[in-house]
Amino acid sequence: MAASPATLPRRGAPWLPDPIRRAGRVLAIPLGSVVFAFFVGGLIVAASGDNPFAAYQGLVCGGFGTFCTGGQIPALQISNTIVYVIPLIMAGVAVALPFRAGLFNIGAEGQFLVGAIACTTIGVKFSGLPAPLLLPLVLVGGMVAGALWAGVAGVLKATIGAHEVVTTIMLNYVAQWLVRFLIVGGPLQLPGGFSVSSPIGSGAQLATILPHDNQLIFGLPSSVYRIHTGLFIALAAAAVYAFLLWRTSLGYEIRAAGQSQRAARYAGVSVRRTIIVTMLIAGAFSGLAGAVQIAGVDHNLTDKYFSDSTGFDAIAVALLGLGSAVGIVLAAILFGALHAGGSVMQSDAGISGSLVQVLQALILFSIAANFLSTIWLRLPRIGHQQPAGQAPAMGTEGAPETGEKGGAGEP
């Protein structure tokens, strides 16, 4: 049982170097899901009488700015994709972290919305404050709001055992209707009849990476490129997530609680406390995503948040990214590109944008239906070449902390 990874029998392709084999095994499931989804999606396009290659060419053009035929500007397409990717990374972390603790946070959307609400409220009420004060205030405000929102579900789970799937879904509705109330006849509504809030103060806005004026960049006024500094916040959030999970004792407790609550309890971990803390942190990530979206892109709470789906896409991002920080960033890029590419696919290839949603659903389906159990069983062992049937080791690709497994297994 105490065999070190090096002595385990090799499977697969023994001639390949270890890192490549390891990467191949990790990527097999998500890549397989994506390929499956695109294949079936292509069949659906073909069956409805359209050209699947034209559809995907439009999708790739809109997502990554390559293979464009309609005169699109590649830099603009990439910028659009990144704008979509930014909140997906943070909300993806908000789903992935509880997943590590054995919790399904379906409430990223609600936490995202209350983050946006908090950011808007603070940004409007204190619009006169200077940026060095106001910007951190709105972002932290969003995090706190998201944390409290998710914390409700965490506390309910830890104290009376209310299932977090149910409570977080219900809290999504509460948040969605709260947004409606606030900007449709509520206190945040801008006078004049339309369902939008006042814009946040300029000090609360995240700067765009390119200058926000009409100076030409790639032949377009630079204000067209909406890519903003929230990108760095999102990447930092992913890094913080990885650090938290693999380099802190809290991260260890989260993972321990996720694998076996009994074992974790036996090892001296307070599972209740871990559940609450996990949900608080996850909510903070999602709330940050909402705050960044307001501060970086919209600058006011509008009716478009009624149809927002960031928090739901984040579930797919977290699953496809296998809960790892790098995976989440990659999956977010894929989903951001799908979102952005859908427009070009419609306008150039004349294919319904609903196909993009079909593709997303197919990706999710192929992960959830076929592979979820596989992921769940293998999650702790990814990176260790350990045959099925052996006791799972705790360490994974990021941190082979072999000492961890002793806590639960060897009294």
Added chain:
Amino acid sequence: MRHSYLRFLGLGVATFLLLAACGGTSTTPTKVVRVGLVTDVGGLNDKSFNHLADVGLEKAKTDFKIQASVVESKTGDEYIVNLTNYATQGYDLVIGVGFLMQQAIGTVAGQFPNVHFAIIDGAGTDAKGNDLKLPNVESLLFKEQDAGAMVGVIAGMLEKSGKAPKNTGVISAIGGVSIPPVDKYIAGYKWAATMEDPGIKVLIGYSNDFTDPAKCSSIAKAQIAAKSEILFQVAGGCGLGVLQAAGQAHVYSIGVDADQKDADPSVIASALKKVDVATYTAIQDVVNGTFKSGALTFSIANDGAGYALDNLTLPADIQTEVDSVLAKIKSGALTPPTDIPK
């Protein structure tokens, strides 16, 4: 066998070149006008204004030989992206459907002063909702109160002459959200019904939603319980729930924007907002080089608003009154209000 393969390849290339050459010579030097239409999140199958905008676009495509393209916005995040995509691709006219796109049109039209923009039910605005009065934006607005007044006359006359299902003297309207385009419909409706039958009671409710029929259905049921027997829906896709609830309760309903005769047998009439006419007109303006910025208002006077009779044949006296009110609004003798009368 290799040779025959190559021969086919050669033949293919020759054919391709020939076709390409033909293609080059057969196109006329006149520039084809390119028009892009961006729907709001309601999508093309909303049986309402997105659908009508597409109808107008298709008609213009046939009449003016323009190149037309449509993108459905799946989320509000996509408005800017979809509008910008058309603008960067050198489209001549980009049409945004619905007031939800006001701010996006304001932003993108400012960035692309050489592209024409048109927006249904709105203007190009800043974040505070102020009209930026951009020189390249045409606002396609409607006198919804005209259309509302026509169905209001029908409802009022039915009550007054005792031809309503139960003759309770109560009618109602269900709005999506209390915003100008919705309230103007209801204003005309209540004004005209009260004009025909001063004793009538008009209930008004809002669903705060434009998409979920269940929400409108529950408000409709509450109004029916309060004795309403003619229900006017002004709530887009949500309002389909009103029509169905009226059908289940065997009372009358009135459709909005498009002719909703087929949505439910209870629909006796529809208030029409001819978004197809507006879209067509905007395209025509660009094709003819007569594009003007600012508001273009569609009303009964220019046949941009009106009503349709649906699953009920009006008694002759009511029809006479409806025709007379229509003529008076057209001539300006009657002016329906824009604010809901107290």
